[in-house]
Amino acid sequence: MSHLAEALTLVSVALYGLAALLYALMWLGNSRPLRLGAPLALGGGLLVNLAQLVSRWLEADQPPFKTLYESLVLLAACIGIVYLVIELVYRARILGLPAMLGAAGAMLYAFSRHDKEIVNLPPALQSGWFVPHVVVYFFGYAALFVAFCAAVLYLIRPRPIRIRREDLIPGEKIDLEKLLDGSVRFGFVLLTFGLLVGAVWAKAAWGDYWVWDPKETWSLVTWLVFAAYLHLHYLGGWRGQRLAVLVVVGFAAVMFTYLGMNLLPTAEQSAHVYQ
Amino acid sequence: MTGDSNKEGNTRAGEGESGGAASAPRTMKFALALLGGVFLAGVVLQSMLSGPGGVSRRATVLAGLAGFLGVMLAGLSKPWRRFLSSIQFAAPALFVLAGFSVLGTLILQNVGGQQLLQGYGPGLSRLIKGLFLDDIFHSLGFAAVLGLGAGALGLVVARRRRYNLRTTGSVLAHGGLILVLAGAGVGMVWGVKGRIDLHEGQETDSLVVPGRDGLINRLPLGFTLRLDDFRIEKYEPDYSLMVYALAGEKQKRLLSFKPGRDPDRKLAAHGLAVTGWWPDYRRRTVVEAAGDAGGGDVLAAARIDRGGKETWLFDEPGREAQAVEVDGKRLLLVWREERARRYLDSLAKMPASPHLLVVDGRELPARPGEEVPLPGGRGRVKILRFFHDFVMDPQTRQPANRSAEPRNPAVEVSISAAGGQESRRWLFARYPDFHGRGAGDELKLSYRYRPGGASRPDAILVGESRRLWSLDAGKLSARAAVKVGGEFTLGRERLRLAALLRPARRRTVEESAGSREVNPLLRVRLPSGRTVDVRPGKPVRYSRDRFLVLAPGKGETVRDYLSTVTVLEEGRPVRERQLVEVNSPLSHGGFSIYQADYRPEDPTYSGFQVVRDPGLYVVYLGFAANLLGVVLAIWGPRWQRRRRRREGGEA
Numbered sequence: 001m002s003h004l005a006e007a008l009t010l011v012s013v014a015l016y017g018l019a020a021l022l023y024a025l026m027w028l029g030n031s032r033p034l035r036l037g038a039p040l041a042l043g044g045g046l047l048v049n050l051a052q053l054v055s056r057w058l059e060a061d062q063p064p065f066k067t068l069y070e071s072l073v074l075l076a077a078c079i080g081i082v083y084l085v086i087e088l089v090y091r092a093r094i095l096g097l098p099a100m101l102g103a104a105g106a107m108l109y110a111f112s113r114h115d116k117e118i119v120n121l122p123p124a125l126q127s128g129w130f131v132p133h134v135v136v137y138f139f140g141y142a143a144l145f146v147a148f149c150a151a152v153l154y155l156i157r158p159r160p161i162r163i164r165r166e167d168l169i170p171g172e173k174i175d176l177e178k179l180l181d182g183s184v185r186f187g188f189v190l191l192t193f194g195l196l197v198g199a200v201w202a203k204a205a206w207g208d209y210w211v212w213d214p215k216e217t218w219s220l221v222t223w224l225v226f227a228a229y230l231h232l233h234y235l236g237g238w239r240g241q242r243l244a245v246l247v248v249v250g251f252a253a254v255m256f257t258y259l260g261m262n263l264l265p266t267a268e269q270s271a272h273v274y275q
Numbered sequence: 276m277t278g279d280s281n282k283e284g285n286t287r288a289g290e291g292e293s294g295g296a297a298s299a300p301r302t303m304k305f306a307l308a309l310l311g312g313v314f315l316a317g318v319v320l321q322s323m324l325s326g327p328g329g330v331s332r333r334a335t336v337l338a339g340l341a342g343f344l345g346v347m348l349a350g351l352s353k354p355w356r357r358f359l360s361s362i363q364f365a366a367p368a369l370f371v372l373a374g375f376s377v378l379g380t381l382i383l384q385n386v387g388g389q390q391l392l393q394g395y396g397p398g399l400s401r402l403i404k405g406l407f408l409d410d411i412f413h414s415l416g417f418a419a420v421l422g423l424g425a426g427a428l429g430l431v432v433a434r435r436r437r438y439n440l441r442t443t444g445s446v447l448a449h450g451g452l453i454l455v456l457a458g459a460g461v462g463m464v465w466g467v468k469g470r471i472d473l474h475e476g477q478e479t480d481s482l483v484v485p486g487r488d489g490l491i492n493r494l495p496l497g498f499t500l501r502l503d504d505f506r507i508e509k510y511e512p513d514y515s516l517m518v519y520a521l522a523g524e525k526q527k528r529l530l531s532f533k534p535g536r537d538p539d540r541k542l543a544a545h546g547l548a549v550t551g552w553w554p555d556y557r558r559r560t561v562v563e564a565a566g567d568a569g570g571g572d573v574l575a576a577a578r579i580d581r582g583g584k585e586t587w588l589f590d591e592p593g594r595e596a597q598a599v600e601v602d603g604k605r606l607l608l609v610w611r612e613e614r615a616r617r618y619l620d621s622l623a624k625m626p627a628s629p630h631l632l633v634v635d636g637r638e639l640p641a642r643p644g645e646e647v648p649l650p651g652g653r654g655r656v657k658i659l660r661f662f663h664d665f666v667m668d669p670q671t672r673q674p675a676n677r678s679a680e681p682r683n684p685a686v687e688v689s690i691s692a693a694g695g696q697e698s699r700r701w702l703f704a705r706y707p708d709f710h711g712r713g714a715g716d717e718l719k720l721s722y723r724y725r726p727g728g729a730s731r732p733d734a735i736l737v738g739e740s741r742r743l744w745s746l747d748a749g750k751l752s753a754r755a756a757v758k759v760g761g762e763f764t765l766g767r768e769r770l771r772l773a774a775l776l777r778p779a780r781r782r783t784v785e786e787s788a789g790s791r792e793v794n795p796l797l798r799v800r801l802p803s804g805r806t807v808d809v810r811p812g813k814p815v816r817y818s819r820d821r822f823l824v825l826a827p828g829k830g831e832t833v834r835d836y837l838s839t840v841t842v843l844e845e846g847r848p849v850r851e852r853q854l855v856e857v858n859s860p861l862s863h864g865g866f867s868i869y870q871a872d873y874r875p876e877d878p879t880y881s882g883f884q885v886v887r888d889p890g891l892y893v894v895y896l897g898f899a900a901n902l903l904g905v906v907l908a909i910w911g912p913r914w915q916r917r918r919r920r921r922e923g924g925e926a
Contacts, residue, residue: 117531119830120510123857126835185909192905196898205858207468207869207886209894210459212412214380224373228366230909235362236299265394266380 008052009111012076015045016104023096038096039087045103046080053077060118062126065134067119068259072110074134078142079103082183086146090179098149129201133194137219140190141254144226147183148251150176151244177240180247181233188226195219214266218257225250302363309364310371313342313423317416318406325407329487330415332463338415339422339460346426350433360430368424375420379411425456440911447904454897461890467494468886470871473502475879478843482866482885496885497864499843503852505881507873508835514554514795515828516809518545521820533828534797546802547823553787556796562587565780573778575610575738580771588736589779602766604733610777615737615744622731622749630658630686631723632702638723643686653718654692661686663724665703672876684724692718734765738775797825836870838881855883 022038052073056064064070083099086092121130154176198216199209210216229246232238238246261267317338324330349355358364382403383394391400391409407414428449436442469484469492478501481493518530532541534552542548562576572592579586579599586599588608596618598605609615631638634650641647643658665685666677677683684704691697702722735744736757743763745753757763762771788794797809801817809815809825816822835856842850842863855861860869865887872882 114528117515117828120832120834123833123835127858189906189909192902196902199898200895203891204860205869206871207860207867207884209891212379212384217376217380221373221376224369224376228369228373231362231365231369236366264380265383 008048012045012048013104013107015041016100020097020100049077062121063131067115069110069113069115072106074138076103076106078138082142082146095149099146102145124205133197136190137194140187143183143187144251144254147180147247150180151247154244191223214264215261222253222257225253299363303367306364306367310420313419314416317419321407321415335413335418336460336463338418342419342422343426346423350430356430359427375417382408385410425453428453440907440915444904444907444911447900448908451897451901451904455894458890458893462888466888471883471885475502475504501841502881503839503841505838507833509832510834512792512827513829514792514825516797517824517826519822548800550800551798553796554790555788555793557788559784561782561784562779564776565778575777576779577608577736578774580773598732602768604766606734607732608736610738612737612740615735629725633721656688656690659687659689686722836873838870
């Protein structure tokens with residue numbers, strides 16, 4: 001990997017970190033520089049992050065989503081974009097700190113990885129389905145990460161956050177449940193789309209749309225958990241703490257699906273395990 | 276769950292049905308018990324039906340269908356219908372399915388009993404076997420639970436409701452899942468999945484379907500499939516030097532260094548330095564004039580141009596002159612006329628061929644292609660092929676010469692025994708015992724190679740007098756003058772004597788034949804100061820815990836597996852030379868043919884997965900309905916609210 005790419009990774013880590021710091025300062029007191037500075041730092045980090053994605057795509061002449069390193073860079077960008085959209089839609093900055101810590105963390109993990117070299121795509125991945133499958137899933141993961149942040153905040157402070165709430169969400173009462181629910185719904189639609197695209201792709205590549213590959217199975221597990229969330233929330237009337245716990249469990253399943261496949265005894269035959 | 280929250284949920288759902296609010300936890304427990312009971316019923320059924328190869332796919336589908344129909348029947352009663360279509364049943368069902376799925380990834384699937392025993396111990400492995408958790412996703416219990424779920428989905432879909440975007444979404448999402456399961460069931464019962472194995476040029480009109488109990492069935496395709504050719508496309512290897520550290524059993528890559536591209540300081544950090552990089556390494560001998568002749572014997576050399584290609588002839592002091600073959604004729608350089616004459620005399624005493632086949636201690640001179648009678652009337656032997664430095668080319672799997680020197684002379688001979696049987700064998704001059712005697716074969720045959728003068732030259736270039744001596748069967752037949760820069764003929768080929776050097780000097784030059792990485796070699800100076808050559812496939816360990824590997828830098832080396840096939844019907848090609856590659860199957864006659872297999876050691880072989888799935892489009896319809904339904908159910912109410920707000924504003 002070129003030094004420029006390594007430098008870009010560190011610059012985006014720094015900018016996401018700066019954004020996290022500024023969002024953290026907002027918890028203590030609000031000011032115009034903070035309100036402007038935090039999204040600017042986020043935007044800067046996101047731009048550098050996207051520049052890295054695009055330059056690698058051009059350099060490798062293939063979608064840069066093969067290695068864990070590449071997927072982490074994509075995940076960080078997705079977290080940045082999803083958070084930005086949520087801040088704009090819900091006009092809430094309360095999740096800025098954890099979301100930016102997540103993006104910076106993903107980039108930092110990417111920086112520490114040893115699989116930074118560009119690798120060739122095996123024949124199965126050379127498909128028009130590759131990009132939509134991966135990108136949709138990572139936007140879904142990012143949305144569920146934001147939901148997870150909201151859930152954890154809710155578990156720490158279940159009552160509406162009163163401290164300078166006008167700073168974090170101008171003009172409106174902070175409703176963490178609404179944030180959490182919006183993120184889960186968005187994430188669930190993307191999980192569904194990613195799962196079905198993956199099935200259609202598998203059919204085209206191997207002749208089977210479903211083979212109970214461990215990652216396939218675990219993505220079904222995450223889908224079932226969040227389907228249970230939707231049913232319990234909308235039909236079972238689940239609210240508050242236990243709903244937040246369910247989201248934490250669901251996100252743990254997402255993380256295990258993403259990073260934990262190596263730990264499974266059945267992982268050997270999987271088409272999805274990162275080296 | 277509290278009554279209040281339940282009520283609120285139902286209000287938001289607008290679908291109004293759920294179990295009694297106060298008894299919700301009890302209802303959920305009942306749901307769990309029901310799901311567990313159905314699973315166990317499936318287990319019991321499977322242990323009654325199960326043969327050594329497990330249950331049939333048909334039985335699995337029937338178990339699912341039984342679960343589905345059971346729910347439908349139960350749904351005729353209103354309390355059961357309410358219960359099975361309620362959240363009190365849905366939530367436990369979702370968690371139970373998730374739980375089974377997790378089990379299927381934690382427990383090794385489809386492995387032998389021995390492996391289960393090793394992995395889980397006697398007690399646990401008996402439990403796993405007993406509950407059929409070692410092939411959970413094809414077990415009757417799991418199928419019955421899925422069928423139960425599908426039935427509940429059916430009851431949800433059949434429920435009476437007021438239609439809006441959200442409820443329509445709910446019907447589509449749930450109905451879509453029923454379609455997916457139904458399509459999968461149809462595929463399992465009426466679908467066919469098998470394989471076709473072909474070599475280039477072969478054809479077949481059937482596919483092989485592995486049955487239970489290891490039996491193999493052949494099913495007709497309804498057409499003929501011919502493999503015209505198969506090729507593997509590779510990426511440019513893009514070799515990089517990898518520095519690895521050994522830590523116990525594990526290897527950790529510390530560095531990947533691309534020679535010629537990455538800065539040297541990357542390596543310097545590990546105390547290493549590149550002293551040479553050749554993408555396509557070769558050693559070439561350069562011949563040049565070496566100043567004054569001086570006295571005594573010195574190396575003489577002649578350069579012959581053959582239509583732009585240069586060939587060197589040498590006369591080396593103390594060695595027999597090596598002949599060069601031109602159009603089947605052998606040409607030698609001998610500098611001194613007097614030595615050339617002596618050489619001619621010695622030729623007359625030598626056997627006619629360098630190849631000697633040894634039978635019972637008797638040497639039989641043999642020329643390739645000539646039949647030689649075996650002593651004692653035991654038949655005849657013939658040299659089919661000769662390699663002066665035999666090697667099996669790993670790529671083509673064909674014998675070839677490794678170098679120009681006679682380092683490992685070998686011949687392939689055919690033996691026609693007196694009884695009429697033919698056999699072939701390889702004989703190696705350096706390994707007289709190898710293949711000397713085939714199994715059940717009494718003939719003891721070995722091979723000796725007498726290089727150099729033994730093969731008679733057809734012409735001698737005499738350097739001193741600048742003459743070309745033509746020979747016929749080892750005897751001088753003509754002499755002609757040649758000039759440096761002048762032309763002469765050998766066989767049917769016109770040659771030019773480009774240079775005559777004496778004394779000459781040979782120098783070995785290392786160079787790259789081109790910029791493509793065909794035969795890469797990287798020379799590295801180690802921290803100890805020693806220099807090593809690193810080549811692909813030959814790791815160099817240079818300290819207790821460090822080693823170097825020259826390997827393709829981008830991992831995967833295969834870009835694509837490509838089979839070209841022709842479909843024939845009644846002997847006539849109907850689809851000619853169609854490409855089948857990964858991600859691009861060929862569909863014909865209801866079958867889809869997928870590129871599935873290759874064998875590195877068998878380059879003309881290609882394996883296909885062949886699938887006929889009559890349920891596929893039902894499954895795809897289910898996918899589409901589910902996705903659309905999920906989107907509508909999740910975002911529909913929001914869109915409707917927004918529209919109402921807009922309309923309200925306009926009013």
